[in-house]
Every structure is written in C-alpha cells, then in structure tokens.
Amino acid sequence: MARGRRPGGPDTRKAVLDAARRRFAEVGYARASLRSIAAEASVDPSLVVHYFGSKEGLFRAVIEWPFDPAVFLDQLAAAGLDGLGRRLAAGFLGMWESADTGPRLQAVFRAAVTDAAVAALIREFLTAMVVERLVPVIGRERAEQRIELALGMLLGLAVVRHILRVEPLAGLPVDELVDQVAPAVQQQLDGALPAD
Amino acid sequence: MARGRRPGGPDTRKAVLDAARRRFAEVGYARASLRSIAAEASVDPSLVVHYFGSKEGLFRAVIEWPFDPAVFLDQLAAAGLDGLGRRLAAGFLGMWESADTGPRLQAVFRAAVTDAAVAALIREFLTAMVVERLVPVIGRERAEQRIELALGMLLGLAVVRHILRVEPLAGLPVDELVDQVAPAVQQQLDGALPAD
Numbered sequence: 006m007a008r009g010r011r012p013g014g015p016d017t018r019k020a021v022l023d024a025a026r027r028r029f030a031e032v033g034y035a036r037a038s039l040r041s042i043a044a045e046a047s048v049d050p051s052l053v054v055h056y057f058g059s060k061e062g063l064f065r066a067v068i069e070w071p072f073d074p075a076v077f078l079d080q081l082a083a084a085g086l087d088g089l090g091r092r093l094a095a096g097f098l099g100m101w102e103s104a105d106t107g108p109r110l111q112a113v114f115r116a117a118v119t120d121a122a123v124a125a126l127i128r129e130f131l132t133a134m135v136v137e138r139l140v141p142v143i144g145r146e147r148a149e150q151r152i153e154l155a156l157g158m159l160l161g162l163a164v165v166r167h168i169l170r171v172e173p174l175a176g177l178p179v180d181e182l183v184d185q186v187a188p189a190v191q192q193q194l195d196g197a198l199p200a201d
Numbered sequence: 202m203a204r205g206r207r208p209g210g211p212d213t214r215k216a217v218l219d220a221a222r223r224r225f226a227e228v229g230y231a232r233a234s235l236r237s238i239a240a241e242a243s244v245d246p247s248l249v250v251h252y253f254g255s256k257e258g259l260f261r262a263v264i265e266w267p268f269d270p271a272v273f274l275d276q277l278a279a280a281g282l283d284g285l286g287r288r289l290a291a292g293f294l295g296m297w298e299s300a301d302t303g304p305r306l307q308a309v310f311r312a313a314v315t316d317a318a319v320a321a322l323i324r325e326f327l328t329a330m331v332v333e334r335l336v337p338v339i340g341r342e343r344a345e346q347r348i349e350l351a352l353g354m355l356l357g358l359a360v361v362r363h364i365l366r367v368e369p370l371a372g373l374p375v376d377e378l379v380d381q382v383a384p385a386v387q388q389q390l391d392g393a394l395p396a397d
Contacts, residue, residue, distance in 0.1 A: 117365060118314050124365050132367060153361060153370040154381060161357020165349060169313060169320050171328060174349040184395035185350060189385035199380035 018056050020046045025067050030122060034064060034129040064130055068116070068123070071109035072100065074131060078138040086142055090191025094159055094183045101163040102179050111168060145195060154193040162186065214252050217242045221263050226318060230260060230325040260326055264312070264319070267305035268296065270327060274334040282338055286387025290355055290379045297359040298375050307364060339390060350389040358382065 024046035028037040039060045043050040057063040061075065077100075081092055100106045117124040132149075135156075140148040162182065166175050174182070220242035224233035235256045239246040253259040257271065273296075277288055296302045313320040328345075331352075336344040358378065362371050370378070 115315055118360070119311055128365055128367050147369075150369050150373065150381075153367055154358065157358040157361035157367075157370065158354040158382075158385070159357065160360060161355065162350065162353040164314070164356060164360070165353035169324055171324050171349055171353075173343075173346050174353065177346065181395070185346075185389075186354075188392075189354070189388055192385055192388075193381075196384075199377070 017046075017048055017052065021048060021053055021056060021063070022067055025063050029064065029067060029126055034126050035133070039063065061130070061134075064126075068113055068127065069109055070113055071106040074134055075138070078134060082138050082142045086144065086195055088191075089142065090155065090189075090194050091183065091187035093155060093194075094187050094190050095179075097156065097159045098163060098166075098179055098183060101167050107167060110163075114164070114168070143194060147198060151194050155190045158186070158190060158193070213242070213244055213248065217244060217249055217252060217259070218263055221259050225260065225263060225322055230322050231329070235259070257326070257330075260322070264309055264323065265305055266309055266323075267302040270330055271334070274330060278334050278338045282340065282391055284387075285338065286351065286385075286390055287379065287383035289351060289390075290383050290386050293352065293355045294359060294362075294375055294379060297363050303363060306359075310360070310364070341391060343394060347390050351386045354382070354386060354389070 021042065025037070025042045028042045028045055031037070037060075039053055040050050042060075042063065043053045046053075053063060057066055062073075064070070065073070077096060081089065081096060084092060101110055113127065117127050135152060136149055139152050143151055145151065162174070165171050166177075166182075177185075217238065221233070221238045224238045224241055227233070233256075235249055236246050238256075238259065239249045242249075249259060253262055258269075260266070261269070273292060277285065277292060280288060297306055309323065313323050331348055332345055335348050339347055341347065358370070361367050362373075362378070373381075
C-alpha cells in the first residue's frame with residue numbers, strides 16, 4: 006500500500022463517502038472521477054470499487070438512493086415499448102409503495118426539492134442513465150421529452166399519495182391506481198405529438 | 202372597543218397572523234374558527250374580516266399562498282367539462298410559470314413537502330374547495346379521485362420543470378407542454394374507468 010494511504014475498514018468507507026460528497030458537490034456527478042475521489046480520500050481506487058462497485062454505486066451510497074436504477078431500467082427496457090407505460094407505472098409507484106424503498110425515496114425527494122445542488126446531482130445521475138436505457142426503446146421523435154412527461158406525471162401521483170397524502174388517492178389500492186394511469190403514461194411514450 | 206382588545210394597525214395585523222398560525226397548527230384548518238383566532242389575538246372578529254376578508258383569505262396570508270384558488274376554480278368550472286383538461290393544464294402550469302405566482306408556489310410546495318403539518322393544512326384547505334367547485338362539473342363516478350389524478354400529474358410536471366429543472370422539459374414552451382398533456386388530463390377527468 007502506498008505511503009499515506011488508508012487501509013480498509015469502516016473509517017475508510019466513511020472517508021470515501023465524505024470525499025465523494027465533497028467532490029460531487031464541487032464539480033458535479035459527471036466530472037467527479039472515481040480516481041479523484043479516491044485521491045481525496047487518500048485510498049487506492051480499487052478500494053472504492055471494492056466498497057461501492059462503481060461511481061454510480063458510490064453516488065447512490067452518498068445520497069442513500071434506495072435501489073439500482075440501472076437494473077430497474079434494464080428490466081423495463083427488456084420487454085420493449087408495448088405495455089411500457091403500465092410497467093413503468095407499476096414499477097415506479099411500487100418503489101414508492103414499498104416499506105423498504107418508499108421512505109428512502111421520500112427522503113431523497115425532500116432533499117432534492119429543498120436543495121438545488123442535490124437536485125442538480127440527481128438530475129445528472131438519472132438523466133444519463135434514463136436516456137441511455139429508455140430512449141432506444143421509445144424509438145419515436147422527442148423520446149427524452151416523452152420519458153420525462155411520463156415520469157413527471159408518475160412522480161406527481163407519488164407525491165400526492167405518499168407525501169401530501171390526499172384522500173381518496175392516498176388510500177386507493179396501488180393496482181387500481183396503475184390501471185387508472187397506465188393508458189395516459191403509455192400515450193406520452195408512444196402517442197402522436199400535437200402538430201407543430 | 203372592548204377592554205383589552207387591540208386597535209387596528211400593522212402590529213394588529215401581525216398579531217392576527219401569529220394567532221392564526223398557532224390556531225391552524227393546533228386544531229387544523231376546519232376547526233380553527235375566525236372567532237377563535239380573533240379571540241387569541243385579542244381583536245374583534247370584524248377586524249380580521251377587514252384585514253383578510255375571510256378565514257380562507259387569512260389562511261392564504263398565513264401560508265403566503267399566491268392566488269385565490271376559489272376564483273381560479275370558479276373560472277375553470279364555469280366553462281364546463283368539455284376542454285376542462287386543457288384549461289386545467291394551462292391554468293395550473295401557468296401559475297407555476299408566472300414570475301409572480303411561480304416562486305411563491307414553489308415555496309409553499311417546499312414547505313408542504315418538508316413539514317407534514319403544513320401538508321395537512323394545505324390538503325384540508327384545498328380539498329374542500331376543489332371538491333365543492335369541481336366535483337359537480339365532472340359529474341362522473343369517482344370525481345374526486347379523477348381530479349386528484351389530473352392535478353397530481355400536473356403537479357409532477359411542474360416539479361420536474363421548475364424545481365428539479367430537468368431538460369428538455371424545463372425548456373419546453375409552456376404552450377407545447379399544455380398541448381402535449383391536455384389529452385391525458387382530460388382522459389383522467391372524463392374517460393372510462395378500468396373495469397372493476
């Protein structure tokens with residue numbers, strides 16, 4: 006081990022998280038390299054990979070993001086555009102519904118809404134991943150905008166249901182909610198756009 | 202003027218706002234009477250009406266809500282169900298777009314998202330008004346749920362656009378956004394419900 010570098014251990018993991026938090030805040034998600042974070046924490050980059058898998062994994066640990074969006078998006082994309090609106094609605098609203106991921110998504114959302122820097126980081130982290138994985142599946146004009154409209158609508162429903170807790174929407178079984186909104190979500194993904 | 206009661210003036214206005222803030226927090230919007238707020242502020246109820254018009258107006262002043270939702274909802278309702286999705290989308294997203302009302306809506310939203318008591322007050326304040334004014338216009342089964350779905354979707358789009366600021370949605374002209382989402386909003390308001 007190089008001179009001045011920390012060995013592994015709980016303190017090291019925390020030092021890496023602290024360094025990552027600082028680097029992400031300073032230069033944004035894309036420009037904060039795993040190598041520069043390791044250097045700032047005085048550890049070998051391989052140790053960062055050992056703890057967090059990748060820069061994506063490190064970022065998720067920093068913001069306590071509760072699931073791997075790459076896995077979620079790959080599963081959605083694998084089954085193609087047909088029925089994607091329903092799968093997206095069921096998957097997204099299901100994450101907010103879950104006793105495991107729901108409260109953590111709420112915490113991330115609150116942080117993003119009240120701190121523009123956190124919002125910018127999450128935006129940068131998610132949009133690249135979403136664009137890479139879902140745009141090819143859409144295969145229509147303005148695919149990015151379509152995905153944002155679909156996800157924006159679903160986000161609003163999750164907020165009304167789980168954060169603002171407005172009845173009767175908050176008490177509606179999630180399956181009924183998915184049935185109710187899936188056509189609108191699908192329409193954003195593959196419907197005709199208004200004439201220019 | 203009764204003994205111990207304050208005369209009018211800027212201090213009185215502030216005393217009424219402070220008393221209202223406490224009463225709303227203690228017993229909720231519906232149960233905090235204008236009379237009890239006046240008593241807590243040691244002023245005559247007529248003075249509260251003079252300053253704020255009504256309990257609704259007082260509540261809007263307390264939370265710095267930027268427009269009169271009753272006027273907004275009455276205008277929407279007056280033209281009936283036909284085209285309501287588009288008018289709701291244009292009106293709601295227009296409020297978030299405006300340099301006057303937009304930043305204040307963002308502030309109210311941030312407060313509601315981070316403070317469950319504020320969320321409860323706003324929920325109580327708005328749902329009664331929305332139910333009273335829009336449910337008769339809908340005239341379909343599950344009208345409340347329909348309105349919440351429509352408004353929830355629009356809220357999510359406003360959040361993605363103005364708070365999370367995700368491109369390309371954030372930069373899309375608002376007219377194009379309204380064109381794009383109006384059919385989905387209308388569908389929630391008057392479309393068929395999934396079979397039970």
